[in-house]
Amino acid sequence: MVKEIERAGLPVVHMCTIVPISKTVGANRIVPTVAIPHPLGNPNLSYEDEKALRRRLVEKALKALQTPIEEQTVFE
């Protein structure tokens, strides 16, 4: 899906936990996330800390969308 959205002309950032799979499916902008069942959260944290973590990850994704790249790039 990532690849087809990119092919259609929209910049897309893939937020996922298994980066090697994201690379094989052809995502160009990749933001690694926390864990498979909760990529954008961490149930061990308090509600506030968890939301702050999620916000940091989403801000990273927005930064990736604003960064010019030539090839597949992982935004750590």
Add this chain to the structure above:
Amino acid sequence: MIKVVHYLNQFFGQVGGEEKAHIEPFVKEGFIGPGMALNAAFKGQAQIVATIICGDSYYAENEEKAKNTILEMIKKYEPDLFIAGPAFNAGRYGNACGSICKYVKDNLNIPVLTGMYIENPGVDLYKKDIYIISTKDSAVGMRDAIPKMAALALKLINNEEIGTPETEGYIERGIRKNYFAQERGSKRAVDMLVKKIKGEEFKTEFKMPDFDRVEPNPPIVDIKNAKIALVTSGGIVPKGNPDKIESSSASKFGKYDIEGVFDLTSETYETAHGGYDPVYANKDADRVLPVDVLRELEKEGKIGSLHRYYYSTVGNGTAVANAKRYGQKIAEELIKDGVQAVILTST
């Protein structure tokens, strides 16, 4: 006695389903699950001495640590061969099988083998490094896979010559081998051309690699005025799953209106995905689809707006051709709606 160590995930290792996908690797003496059939297929020529069982999510999330722990476990048995899976179309499992096989091969220098369905993402990652027997997309194919895996395993141990992918049943590794053909090249080429013109099936002798890469698009210049859309393969749906998106092999995607939605809660949203432990997403679906923080960013003027609809499907054993179609259709609608960039989340 030829000794074999076998690797299985928590499911085939009979520990449990997704709720056990986080378990750390452990050793079980002898064989279990698919190992029983595999051991029988060796017909006394080899013996599974131990089985290593590891949760799929644990391996994917701790690959380096898991690899090393498992390698130490394997070493103790001084095996002559290492077999993982088969993983069929299970993505995390396929990734783990390929990864651990390559690591064992590189460090212990013994033959390794696994089995997967051709669309498993583990295939493209590891087919060049290791032998992967081509299997069906689900455990229904166990009966076909086991004899092929056992036969190739014995050949590898006995250092016999390995035939072509077709004869042995493994997935092409991109290795070219010289051989003496019956007829000269010019005749073979013309024969092929004639078949092609007649519309008959013909087999090329020189396959072109299939590089389907898409160039990255230019970045968003003015994010403060951009309309951003959310798409997910994590199966987040309004509570009750109104479109009945399947928990695996999804045949559709859903489009959901989130106007006026500022937070996804356990009362309003859930996941339809059957390939990961749903407890965390069902409690708070923002953990997969970050609507809450995007609303904040929208309010603060950090992004122009969050698109009124989000798109969702279940990425669990979904056929690549279907996923491709969903992606095309979603992109078409997003462009029509004036969306400028997409955040796609996966579990």
